[in-house]
Amino acid sequence: MGNFLRVALAAAGVLALGSAQAGGDWALPSHVAVGSTPTLAEVLERRHSAAEFSEAQISTEQLSFLMWSGCGENRPELHKRTAASARNLQEIHAYAVMEDGAYEYLPREHQLRRVANGDLRRDVAATQPDLARATLAVVLVADLGTQDNELVAGIDAGIVAENLMLAAAALGLGARPRITMDDSRLAERLGLPSKFRPIMNVVIGKELR
Numbered sequence: 001m002g003n004f005l006r007v008a009l010a011a012a013g014v015l016a017l018g019s020a021q022a023g024g025d026w027a028l029p030s031h032v033a034v035g036s037t038p039t040l041a042e043v044l045e046r047r048h049s050a051a052e053f054s055e056a057q058i059s060t061e062q063l064s065f066l067m068w069s070g071c072g073e074n075r076p077e078l079h080k081r082t083a084a085s086a087r088n089l090q091e092i093h094a095y096a097v098m099e100d101g102a103y104e105y106l107p108r109e110h111q112l113r114r115v116a117n118g119d120l121r122r123d124v125a126a127t128q129p130d131l132a133r134a135t136l137a138v139v140l141v142a143d144l145g146t147q148d149n150e151l152v153a154g155i156d157a158g159i160v161a162e163n164l165m166l167a168a169a170a171l172g173l174g175a176r177p178r179i180t181m182d183d184s185r186l187a188e189r190l191g192l193p194s195k196f197r198p199i200m201n202v203v204i205g206k207e208l209r
């Protein structure tokens with residue numbers, strides 16, 4: 001399937017995640033194309049760390065909304081983002097880890113750039129292997145060359161993680177923020193530059209309750 005057709009179908013919400021990822025890079029549909037409009041109070045009442053996930057897929061619109069909520073641009077003319085960062089250094093990079101591969105989220109383009117083939121969700125799940133059933137794990141990586149204070153980088157990652165959790169709650173999805181993961185294996189398989197450090201991850205998918 002050609003890229004144009006894939007993007008058009010994804011924008012129309014026709015493709016499930018598995019087939020939409022079949023190519024290389026991936027232009028996401030607009031983040032506004034999700035139907036759920038709970039109030040902020042309702043979202044905060046729903047927020048919790050999910051313990052169990054089903055293998056059910058999430059839609060491309062949901063993926064788009066999640067990535068934008070975590071790290072996307074909400075003032076593109078200033079290249080500023082949904083998540084605050086100390087001194088606006090924007091040192092947190094979000095990697096979407098899914099069944100068919102891993103992608104770096106590019107906020108300016110609102111695109112996913114494929115960085116690895118194959119399923120790295122077990123490397124994210126690590127000592128909690130059941131969490132690898134969830135469709136998506138967003139690995140938050142700090143560029144310590146840009147922000148050399150690891151404490152501040154951790155705070156900035158936490159802000160992105162909370163955005164992701166609230167977005168998941170708004171979509172009726174389960175999410176769990178975690179520091180557990182196989183950092184060194186992920187750094188290798190994601191091809192991270194030497195100053196990039198995995199800080200935490202958020203596992204997201206349909207919750208089993």
Ligand SMILES: Cc1cc2nc3c(=O)[nH]c(=O)nc-3n(C[C@H](O)[C@H](O)[C@H](O)COP(=O)(O)O)c2cc1C
Nearest residue numbers: 047048049050128158161176177178179180181200
């Ligand atoms: C920084 C941070 C790291 C966490 N790391 C893990 C983890 O490695 N594994 C895990 O299962 N849960 C992890 N959690 C989830 C917490 O256990 C959970 O947030 C806590 O039990 C409170 O539950 P709640 O989120 O449902 O309110 C983490 C949460 C935070 C904020």
